[in-house]
Amino acid sequence: MAPEMNDGETHPGRRPAPPAAAETEPAAAPAPQPGPGADAGAEEPGVDAGVEALAVPEADADADAGTPPAPGAEGREGSDGPDGEDPDAKTPPLPGSHAGPGTTPAPDAPGVDPRVAAVRRVGAAGRRWRAVQLGACAALLAVAMTAGAVAVGALRDGGGRAVATSAAVSPGLLAGGNLDAGVTSLQAHLRTQPRDFGSWATLGLAYVEQARTQGDPSRYPQARKAFDTSLALRADNDQALAGLAALAAARHDFRGALAHADRALEQNPYNERALCSRVDALVELGRYDEASEAAGTADARRPGIPVFTRYAYVHELRGDVTTARRVLTQALDAATGPGDIAYVATQLGQLAWNQGDYPTALAHYARALAADDGYLPALEGRARAQAASGRREEAVKGLEAVVARYPLPGPLVALGELYEARGAAGDAARARDQYALVDAWTALARANGVDVDLDTALAAADHGDRAAALRAARAEWARRHTVHTSDALAWALHVDGRDTEALGYARQATATGYRNAGSLYHLGMIERATGHTADARAHLTSALELNPGFSPLGARTARSALTALTAPPAQTAPRTTEGGR
Numbered sequence: 001m002a003p004e005m006n007d008g009e010t011h012p013g014r015r016p017a018p019p020a021a022a023e024t025e026p027a028a029a030p031a032p033q034p035g036p037g038a039d040a041g042a043e044e045p046g047v048d049a050g051v052e053a054l055a056v057p058e059a060d061a062d063a064d065a066g067t068p069p070a071p072g073a074e075g076r077e078g079s080d081g082p083d084g085e086d087p088d089a090k091t092p093p094l095p096g097s098h099a100g101p102g103t104t105p106a107p108d109a110p111g112v113d114p115r116v117a118a119v120r121r122v123g124a125a126g127r128r129w130r131a132v133q134l135g136a137c138a139a140l141l142a143v144a145m146t147a148g149a150v151a152v153g154a155l156r157d158g159g160g161r162a163v164a165t166s167a168a169v170s171p172g173l174l175a176g177g178n179l180d181a182g183v184t185s186l187q188a189h190l191r192t193q194p195r196d197f198g199s200w201a202t203l204g205l206a207y208v209e210q211a212r213t214q215g216d217p218s219r220y221p222q223a224r225k226a227f228d229t230s231l232a233l234r235a236d237n238d239q240a241l242a243g244l245a246a247l248a249a250a251r252h253d254f255r256g257a258l259a260h261a262d263r264a265l266e267q268n269p270y271n272e273r274a275l276c277s278r279v280d281a282l283v284e285l286g287r288y289d290e291a292s293e294a295a296g297t298a299d300a301r302r303p304g305i306p307v308f309t310r311y312a313y314v315h316e317l318r319g320d321v322t323t324a325r326r327v328l329t330q331a332l333d334a335a336t337g338p339g340d341i342a343y344v345a346t347q348l349g350q351l352a353w354n355q356g357d358y359p360t361a362l363a364h365y366a367r368a369l370a371a372d373d374g375y376l377p378a379l380e381g382r383a384r385a386q387a388a389s390g391r392r393e394e395a396v397k398g399l400e401a402v403v404a405r406y407p408l409p410g411p412l413v414a415l416g417e418l419y420e421a422r423g424a425a426g427d428a429a430r431a432r433d434q435y436a437l438v439d440a441w442t443a444l445a446r447a448n449g450v451d452v453d454l455d456t457a458l459a460a461a462d463h464g465d466r467a468a469a470l471r472a473a474r475a476e477w478a479r480r481h482t483v484h485t486s487d488a489l490a491w492a493l494h495v496d497g498r499d500t501e502a503l504g505y506a507r508q509a510t511a512t513g514y515r516n517a518g519s520l521y522h523l524g525m526i527e528r529a530t531g532h533t534a535d536a537r538a539h540l541t542s543a544l545e546l547n548p549g550f551s552p553l554g555a556r557t558a559r560s561a562l563t564a565l566t567a568p569p570a571q572t573a574p575r576t577t578e579g580g581r
Contacts, residue, residue, distance in 0.1 A: 179213070182206060200230035201239035205273075208243070208250050213376060214406055217448035223247050238268035245277035249284070252451035254480060257281040272302040279310045286482035288317060288512060305331050305340050309347055316351065317483065319513025325351055341371035346378045353385050354516065356547040361385040376402060380411050387418055388549025396422070409438045409455050414552075416463065421552035435463040451479070457488040461495045462553075470496045483509050487519045490526060499529040517543040517550035521558045528561055537565045 186203045190196060204226035211219040224247060230240035241264035248256035258281035264274035275298035282291035295311040308331040316324040328351065332344040349364035362385050368378035383398030399415040416434030419427040438459045445452045453472040460469035473492035476485050487509035493502035506523040510516075524539035540562045549555055 179206065179209060183210065195233055197230040197233035197237055198239055200226050200233065201237070201243045204230065204240070204243045205246060208247050211448075212250055217251075217445045217450050220247065220251060220448045220450070236263070236267055238264040238271045238274065241267065242271050242274040242277060245274060245281070249277055249280055251449050252284075252454070254281045254284040258285070270301050272298075272304065272306060275302055276306045276310055279307075279314070283310075283314065283317070284482060285480045286485070288314065292318075305335060305344060308334075309344065312347070312351075317512055317514050319515055321351065321355060321515065338371040342368040342375040342378060345371070346375065346381055349378065349381050349385070353381060353388070354547060356388075356517075356545075356549070358385045358389045358549070362389070376406055380414070383411075384414060387414075387552060388547070392418065392422060403434070403437075407437050407441060409441055409459060412438050412441070413459055413463065417552045421556065435459065439464070451476075453479075454485060454488055457492050461488075461492045466492070466495050477505075481508075483512055483514050483516075483519065487516075487522055491522045494522070494526050494529065499526055502526045503530050503532075515546060517547035518554065520546065521550065521554050524558065525561060528565065533565060537562065540565070 183203065183206045186199055186206060190199055190203065193199070204223040207219045207223035207226060211217050211223070223243070227240045227243045227247065230237060230243070234240075241260050245257045245260035245264060248254070248260055257277055261274045261278040261281060264271050265278065268274070275294075279291055279294045279298060282288075282294055292314050295307070295314050298307045299311055308327050312324040312327040312331075315321075315327070325348070328344060328348045332341065332348060335341045335344050345364045345368035349361045349368065352358075352361035352364060362382060365378045365382040365385065368375055369382070372378070379398060379402050383395045383402065386392075386398060387395035396415070396418050399411050399418065402411045403415055412434045416431040419431040419434070438455075442452045442456055442459075445455075453476040456464075457469045457473035457476060460466065460472065470492040473485070473489040477489045486505045490502045490506035490509060493499070493505065503526050506519075506526045509519045510523060520539050520543035524536045524543060527533075527539060528536035540558050543550065544555065544558055544562065
């Protein structure tokens with residue numbers, strides 16, 4: 001699925017992107033050795049600039065317990081080169097790179113936005129308990145890295161040329177609990193082998209995954225530096241180009257993602273990540289026919305779990321839930337690694353939840369968590385299914401655990417709405433706190449180049465500034481036309497009192513056949529407001545029949561509206577004249 005799908009968004013219909021393990025590329029061939037007379041000690045461009053990506057610490061000191069900086073990071077920032085030169089002056093930032101400070105300030109450092117600091121503190125507190133586990137993972141990854149390097153015979157380049165040892169640090173080892181430890185090991189490896197362009201690309205992808213799963217977009221500039229360094233060492237290598245596509249998609253720049261994916265496929269038509277990113281970008285640009293064709297091409301070239309899940313989602317968007325379920329079931333049967341099992345089982349769980357089949361959804365989430373007990377999308381999905389099943393207290397505890405680790409907008413809004421629906425003492429204040437953290441995450445994301453207009457529109461329409469919601473929805477619609485952006489714009493117009501204008505967008509959100517209870521609810525409420533009573537009754541009924549627990553607050557409002565629409569007209573007592581006649 002596209003990285004946008006539940007990568008910190010509030011829309012309940014989107015899917016989470018697969019973990020880094022789901023899309024691995026074969027090792028690139030080692031670079032040719034220099035010919036006779038070549039300068040074996042010549043410096044490759046971009047290496048010094050790339051080292052800055054290794055020196056960027058975690059968002060705060062507490063989080064460093066799980067991912068210590070790579071050896072040699074201390075004192076690197078601002079130091080002079082061996083001849084008293086500034087290394088960055090010798091190697092200026094590459095075109096298109098995000099130049100700027102090489103460090104991320106601590107949450108409470110002077111000048112840090114307090115909203116940003118709030119997000120980092122919450123996330124760091126929840127991640128602290130995993131630090132000990134990650135230490136053991138780092139040792140395992142180091143062993144795997146060494147063994148892989150011996151296998152490809154490229155641990156030492158010996159010739160001052162760009163080399164590829166990406167097989168030594170497989171992206172598959174960066175999934176789940178190994179992610180932070182894998183980043184640390186990659187950093188250490190690249191300090192001794194800085195011309196390994198394949199590992200630079202892998203490191204960039206790991207940073208993208210950290211930003212997505214840990215709710216801290218400040219890692220995106222690090223990812224860009226890593227990809228730029230990889231491309232400086234080997235121009236137009238498909239691994240880094242595919243990585244840039246993933247980065248652009250994570251930042252919701254889907255036109256950029258499509259352009260980078262196409263460039264990568266020009267170099268290697270079988271690059272799995274580029275094939276998948278191309279499908280993602282076309283989906284998120286609303287070009288569904290092209291996305292379906294791209295999914296077929298990807299399936300023909302690189303059949304596998306990453307492609308199967310995208311193929312399924314394209315069918316789901318067209319309302320073909322049967323095919324989507326069949327493809328995902330086949331993908332799960334073929335999955336062997338814990339990361340793949342957790343990912344595909346979660347997709348099946350969300351598909352079942354979207355159709356209101358909560359027992360099946362919970363069974364799929366249980367299988368996902370049996371494979372990876374810390375898999376965030378499965379934990380969030382299980383809590384949503386529990387809430388829809390009437391197990392509210394379990395759902396609250398589950399979402400509290402999720403947002404304590406990774407305060408992303410989706411679970412924050414879901415938890416806030418559960419608090420509002422429960423209505424216990426202090427719940428109103430607790431809900432406001434969750435919505436305030438959404439604003440904090442939005443500020444952090446914007447500061448790191450992420451387009452968050454859709455997040456702003458969806459959250460603010462129900463729980464914030466309605467005018468800001470409409471501005472954001474219009475801005476997102478100007479960039480891309482999808483079922484999700486049309487739904488967001490329709491709802492933002494509705495809450496702003498512009499129902500006549502909203503109606504056309506609400507109908508576009510369901511025009512592809514996509515069956516989503518939230519979109520049907522929005523359409524029904526807008527039809528009710530515009531006097532289309534019969535249509536409103538039909539769509540509100542469809543929403544509640546499809547997924548009666550689609551939202552703690554939305555479902556309650558839909559039931560009240562439907563009751564009002566179906567109630568017989570109030571009887572008026574007959575008027576009488578004076579004297580009782």
